[in-house]
Each structure stands twice: as structure tokens, then as C-alpha cells.
Amino acid sequence: MEATTAATEARPVRLLVFGRQGAGKGTQAVRLAERYEVPHISTGDMLRAAVKDGTEFGLQAKAIMDAGQLVSDEVMLGIISERLAEPDAARGWLLDGFPRTEQQAKDLVALVGADGIDLALDLDVPESVVLERITTRRVCSECGTTYSLGRDESASSGTCAKCGGGVVQRDDDTEAAVRKRLDIYASQTLPAVRWFGEQGLLVTIDGVGDPDAIATALAEAIDARLG
């Protein structure tokens, strides 16, 4: 057999990132996807794109998302199976926002196989901390960069420093919707996180502190697993 060292021919890297709303999951997911050269697949971003396109499905999804509820497991499985079948996913992927229920976790394993996931990372931040983070969170409606009121000029000016797009509050970042999402995270997503723990696939990383230090801790956990 011919030996190869080309990065593109290396074995795929398949990662899941968990973390309650406001844990910094999206920020870290983008960095990790870049580092491991895999597509960052965020089901929240995919659903928001459908909303923006104004499709009938998008309209239905918007009502569910604005109420802080979950899109059905069946619909999500359809979305994720299509996405993972795209060519860029052949070299691996980083899933952000899926699976979100124990059923979705089992659906994913049925889809990619028992050894089709390298590692699940849980970015752990207490509920009291994230509530404050989310209600001050603002996001660019064009490029998705997040900003924080009181910390970033773009959050108060409403103009994205990166792309010039409009910076707004997400429709589901109101306090009522956030509380609902945190409740659902505790009742539906935490069981899925524990399930990956039982499979020996989970590493928990403290998500409070310097984003660079957290990124390093995440990469160390992944590198240790990939060997």
C-alpha cells in the first residue's frame, strides 16, 4: 500500500460540540473547524438560512425557533443526512447544534456508524453565566459574527466591523425564549450529552475564561483522542 501524508488524504475527523446556549459553542466551533479543516455544520445556522430564504419550511421553522422550541427529530435527521452526504463532508465534519436530543444522538449513530464519531466535546458554562451573555449578545445578519453589548462597538453601533452588515439581536435571544431554550437544554440535550459519556466519547471542558485558553484545551483533548 502506498503511504501518503497529504492532509487532504488524512483520515476524516468527526467531532460534536455541545454546550448550553451562550456557552461559546459557535465561536469555538468555527475555530475548531478551521484547525481540523472540516466543515462547520451548525443546524441553527442552516435553519436561519432557510428562514432568510423565506421558504415554507423556513416560515414553519421560524415560528418554532422564535418560541425557543425544537424542530422535530425527524425533520432534523433529514436535514443532517442530506448535509453529511455532501462532498465536503467526506473529509470529516464538526457538528454544532446536532444532536440535541437523545433520539437525535441515536439517529446520528445509526447514520454514521458506531465508530463514525471521534469525539464529543461539552463546553461547560453554568446557567447563571450564560443568561447574562445571551441577553447582551448581538449578531451580524450577514456574516454571523457575534458581538457583546458593553464590550464590542459593533453591538451598539449596529454595523458589523468585519463585513459592514447589520448587527441585530436574534429573534430568539429574548429573555423568555432564552429561559425556554435553557430548560429544553437541561431536559432534552443533557441526556444526549450523558449518553455520549456512557459511550466513552465525551470530554468536558470548562467554558468559563479566556477564549484562546479554551480553544487550546479543546484542541488538546481532540489531539489526544486522534493520537
Ligand code: ADP
Ligand atoms: P442555541 O444553541 O442558542 O439555541 P442554535 O443556533 O443552535 O442556538 O439553534 C437555534 C434554534 O434552532 C433552536 O432553538 C431550535 O429551535 C432550532 N434547532 C437547531 N438545531 C436543532 C436541532 N438539532 N434539533 C431541533 N431544533 C434545532
